[in-house]
Amino acid sequence: MNNKSAALGTEPIGSLLIKQAVPASIGILVMSLNILVDTIFVGNWIGSIAIAAINVVLPVSFFIAALGMAIGIGGSSIISRSLGANNKERALKTFGNQITLTLLLSTAMVVLGLVYINELIPAFGGKGEIFEPAKIYYRIVLYGVPLLALCMMGNNVIRAEGKPKFAMIAMIIPSVGNLILDYILINLLDMGMAGAAWATTISYGLCFGYVLYFFLSNKSELKISWPHFGLDLPILKEMSALGFVTLSRQAVVSVTYLLMNNILFNLGGVSAVAAYGIIGRMLMFALFPVLGVTQGFLPIAGYNYGAHKFPRVRESINKAILYAGGLGLLIFAVIMIFPEAIVSVFTSDPDILSETPHYMRWVFAATPVIAIQLIGSAYFQAIGKAVPALLLTLTRQGFFFIPLIFILPHYFGELGVWISFPAADILSTIVTGYFLNREIRKTIKD
Template sequence: MAKFSSEDLGTKSISKLLIRQSLPASIGILVMSLNILVDTIFVGNWIGSIAIAAINVVLPVSFFIAALGMAIGIGGSSIISRALGANNKKRALKTFGNQITVTLLLTVSMVILGLVFINDLIPAFGGKGDIFEPAKIYYKIVLYGVPILALSMMGNNVIRAEGKPKFAMIAMIIPSVGNLVLDYVFINLLDMGMYGAGLATTVSYVLCFAYILYFFLSKHSELRISLSDFGLNMPILKEMSALGFVTLARQAVVSITYLLMNNILFDLGGESSVAVYAIIGRMLMFALFPVLGVTQGFLPIAGYNYGAYKFPRVRESINKAILYAGVLGLFVFAFIMIFPTEIVSVFTDDERVLTDTPTAMRIVFMAVPIIGIQLIGSAYFQAIGKAIPALLLTLTRQGFFFIPLVLILPNYFGEIGVWISFPIADVLSTIVTGIFLNREIRTKLIPKSSNLKID
């Protein structure tokens, strides 16, 4: 790999930096999404459609706990990027040490609580009827590996903050490939069913963590922490928590969304409707990989240049990130609109699921070409350390718009009301984010902004 230091984030061409940062991020997200997608295909074909619904029920719990690691990773990485931009290596090291300590404390506690309340959580998240038992089997084995996953998610974001996206990409590819191989071995060859699916996922987390540990112990990392860095520093912890809470809140809302969707759809159409949502959810993770990759690549560029007072470069990175995300979103939109039936047929041969999913998927993806504005806009405020606007903008789509819509519209339109809630929420949240971001650009990121003081 070509030698690259964090200083390059403040000097190289924005277009080249975005491609350099976004391409590995996109590939990593693609492989991770393919892993989830193929995992669902394997489970659906080798175990059954009920197993797909069972995994979907478990996702909110494991996502939320794993999100602790992601939240700590992104919150701390914002500090690290700005500290490196300001040439404050000591602050960057202390932040990284605090990230590790907090991740372990929180995730282990959450795993214990998750196991204690297992019989209450699964039904609450839609694991009812025939779904309960396979969901419980999968839930228990996956939960044991969540602290390792949280550490991996945290470490991956720190690697990006150092400006090393290729290593972050590899860290995402390893567990994805590992999970698929282990799925084949545990489910198909050894016939271990849902337990095998869970075991494959957990072992893949361990493989990911092993690689990330190698990175930070090798010469590739600029962060050489000592034991003293693990001691909690309250000012850093406060800022990291405020910024990380943005990500945690977003993931918490995702978990709440899964809870509502699984229960609403179960009441409307039973297990098959839950399976329809499971397939659409997987496609949302998979198909949006290039847009999410641009967002991930944008974060360290914006954070570093903001910390270095290079505001014109920040403005340029915003404009180009939105442009790239919009173009990629348009390709995703066309793909989903043209091939929905072919996509669904890969997952299952269940006649009702095959009939209902294509139309629902087309509706859900209707506003994809414009969501880059919402993603980049909320990511910008998180990158520069402005927690409150980042939090509010992050919550607009699912928290402020989608959840109220999905609680109201099905009462009038039935199951179709669930699906039309997605594009309506996308459009409304994009408008709100666009207004905030435009005001920020025109008032803060003006050409002669070098004299401005960073909040």
């Protein structure tokens, strides 16, 4: 048996966190670079309208893919704790249930998404000249989303086994594939929006092929059989409760895109939506090391909590916040110094170039403190406490950001939308820090 998961409970936390976080960061970096370069290709080869069109479609495809991510993270928390407690049968049953649930839910959502295509696109801001290119992109990408959901689920399980390098490769393959296909289908074959969409969908298939290979080979210690695919109610309830945290976060992200696209379209037209498309891509890209530390932290905290090694749990929290906070400070400095150069890579449109750098500075203004919010909410998810994990996950965008984007524009116009980003970051960090500290004092005894 390839039992590397035991290392999560024995190796020094600092080196273990680096081993887990670096591959996760590289995977997120490549995936983010894929989104970033994809946006650059689309903006330069098709036009700024195409950037806005893709930005409109993202909430729908992200939400369906988030089903797989939610099931993956929720189930992986059970798997990590089960492996830590040496209960392998429960880990196997959980994995089988993850596969079954991901297939059922993602397929159903795709069918609904295609049936209501003409209603969903305008609802998410695909109005006027944005509608037709968004519809082309949306229909093709949706076909591949079930494969993406399975990839997102499988990737988290791979990481829960303590094999972050394989999880990294699973993220790199579709990203590199998408960029190569972008060049071929958009630039060489001049397929426009359809080319961009097919490049994305085919890349999902490449990712799925690799994840399937990992679990069918001897690289995984989770060797499931047909009985494991049968749905188990207690496991489903725990997995759903924990996965609902991730799904809620992604649902709020989708709602945020919907609201932002509509609010910005009303305040600044197509150029404002395109500006958000650029800034949104930078948020995905620039925060890759912070998100990598968060992903690396999850299996370490979950395994050691399941093994009742509480001093190691406390140490993992402290070091994860320290590492992620330092990286956040570095990202903050780069964005504050070079916003004009960053925006100019995406477009030469003078309307977008004139305002977007200023807005980007506002969006990233509170980056140095977000580590506390990310690690804090992830900790509750890792140890299986679904309710506080859910509430803390929703604090930033659900409880603070969405109300702020309705309130602040009344006083500051379009600028109020961008000011809402750092305001929500600071408020959610204060709340999360308080509850994380209380939980540590109450339950983790050295």
